[in-house]
Amino acid sequence: MIRKEQQNVWWIVAGEVEDPQHSGLVRLGVARAYKDNFAQLRQRVWKWYRKQAGRVELNAGAKLVLWAMVERYRYETMSSHDAVSYYARMVGMNRKSVGRAVQELIEHNIIWCVLEDEKVRLRRSKAGGRKHFLLVGLGNLLIKEDT
Numbered sequence: 001m002i003r004k005e006q007q008n009v010w011w012i013v014a015g016e017v018e019d020p021q022h023s024g025l026v027r028l029g030v031a032r033a034y035k036d037n038f039a040q041l042r043q044r045v046w047k048w049y050r051k052q053a054g055r056v057e058l059n060a061g062a063k064l065v066l067w068a069m070v071e072r073y074r075y076e077t078m079s080s081h082d083a084v085s086y087y088a089r090m091v092g093m094n095r096k097s098v099g100r101a102v103q104e105l106i107e108h109n110i111i112w113c114v115l116e117d118e119k120v121r122l123r124r125s126k127a128g129g130r131k132h133f134l135l136v137g138l139g140n141l142l143i144k145e146d147t
Contacts, residue, residue, distance in 0.1 A: 008116045009077050011134055020143065024112035024121075024134030026078045030142045038075050044145050045073050048138050052110055064091045065101040066110065069133050079132035081116075084125060099125060102133075109136050 017025045034041040049070040053063050068087045069080040084102060088095040102125045105111045113122040116130040125131060 008130075009079075009132075010119050011112075011114060011132070012078055017139055020140035021137050022109060023139065024114070024136050026134075026139035026142070030139060031075075031078055034075060034142070041075055041142075042073070044142055045070055045135070045138065047145075048135055048141050055108070055110075057108060058104065058110075059101070061093060061097055062101040062104045064093070065098055066105060067091070069111065070135070073135070077132060078138075079114075079134050081130070081132040112136060 011025050012028050012031050013025050014028045017023050017027055020027075049066065052058075052066060058066075065087055068082075068090045071090075072080045072082050072087075074080065082090075084098050085095050087093075087102075088098040091098070093101075102111070102113070106113055106122075106124065112134040113125045114120060114132050114134060115122065116132060122131070
């Protein structure tokens with residue numbers, strides 16, 4: 001049974017994910033495996049973050065915004081879906097600076113920005129619509145850690 005908040009979560013897919021290391025998509029079976037063990041999911045999300053935080057091409061602001069996204073990661077949607085202005089308040093940065101950091105994360109294929117109601121992956125975050133930020137490669141890490 002799909003819960004109401006998961007009805008428009010098109011990035012949780014029933015089949016195989018093509019190139020899961022470079023994708024924000026998560027297999028349905030993998031998502032279900034963590035349904036009753038949120039603590040283990042959080043542990044693996046933070047492991048994913050530590051790998052990303054070591055990337056030298058990211059500036060400190062982008063790493064801080066990524067930290068906020070990981071902190072607000074939700075199992076129900078397998079995403080982080082707070083507003084950019086919320087992340088700005090969370091990390092103490094200007095909203096425009098956070099927007100630039102989000103763009104940097106998108107350009108380096110660390111996160112995907114997607115719209116909930118449409119199967120659309122945005123190349124840049126835009127105002128309006130119910131946006132979700134997906135962690136690229138997390139589905140692959142979850143598969144590896146689960147085996």
